[in-house]
Amino acid sequence: xxxxxLYEIIHIIGIAMLFVSIGGVxxxxxxxxxxxxxxxxxxxxxxxxxxxxxxLLGGFGMMARLGLVRGMPPGWLGVKMVxxxxxxxxxxxxxRKPALARPFLVILPLLAxxxxxxxxxKPF
Ligand code: HEM
Numbered sequence: 692x693x694x695x696x697l698y699e700i701i702h703i704i705g706i707a708m709l710f711v712s713i714g715g716v717x718x719x720x721x722x723x724x725x726x727x728x729x730x731x732x733x734x735x736x737x738x739x740x741x742x743x744x745x746x747l748l749g750g751f752g753m754m755a756r757l758g759l760v761r762g763m764p765p766g767w768l769g770v771k772m773v774x775x776x777x778x779x780x781x782x783x784x785x786x787r788k789p790a791l792a793r794p795f796l797v798i799l800p801l802l803a804x805x806x807x808x809x810x811x812x813k814p815f
Contacts, residue, residue: 695756702749706803708742713782713799720785721792743779750775766815774806 712735719729726732750771754760759768778799785792808814 692755693752695753698749698752698756700749701745702753705742705745705747705749708738709746709778710742710799710803712736712739712742713778714796716782717785717792717795717799720789721796723789725786726783739782743775746775765813767809767813770809771806774802778802 715731715735729735754764754768759765764772781795785795
């Protein structure tokens with residue numbers, strides 16, 4: 692097991708990787724791009740997949756350090772897990788629905804804000 696703070700660094704690096712890749716896809720799609728006319732598809736897919744994994748690794752590492760591994764996770768953690776699921780599922784959505792590409796750039800940082808709020812204030 693690593694120290695809690697190292698798990699947090701891993702968590703944040705994962706978040707940065709995931710948002711960079713989703714942002715890249717959204718900007719590309721907003722400018723009329725698609726899956727076929729990109730030269731960075733492999734790099735973005737790798738950044739996205741690794742980022743998504745690092746969020747989990749860091750998140751579950753911190754949970755272990757905080758003694759939250761037994762039983763049902765508290766509500767604030769459940770909300771974060773749902774946000775992770777949503778973020779992990781929607782990376783290619785701007786290609787399928789280009790009209791969503793611009794709203795993505797505004798809505799996704801707000802979703803990150805909700806996840807951070809849950810971690811800091813633990814309202815339930
Ligand atoms: C499966 C998904 C996730 C799990 C299991 C998880 C779990 C955790 C845990 C256990 C903490 C530590 C809370 C504490 O110290 O009391 C934490 C902190 C944090 N999480 Fe997550 N998280 C997840 C997803 C996310 C997502 C998607 C974001 C942002 C987009 C995020 C942003 C943060 C941030 C910024 C902190 C640091 C807050 C602080 O200063 O302590 N997390 N997370």
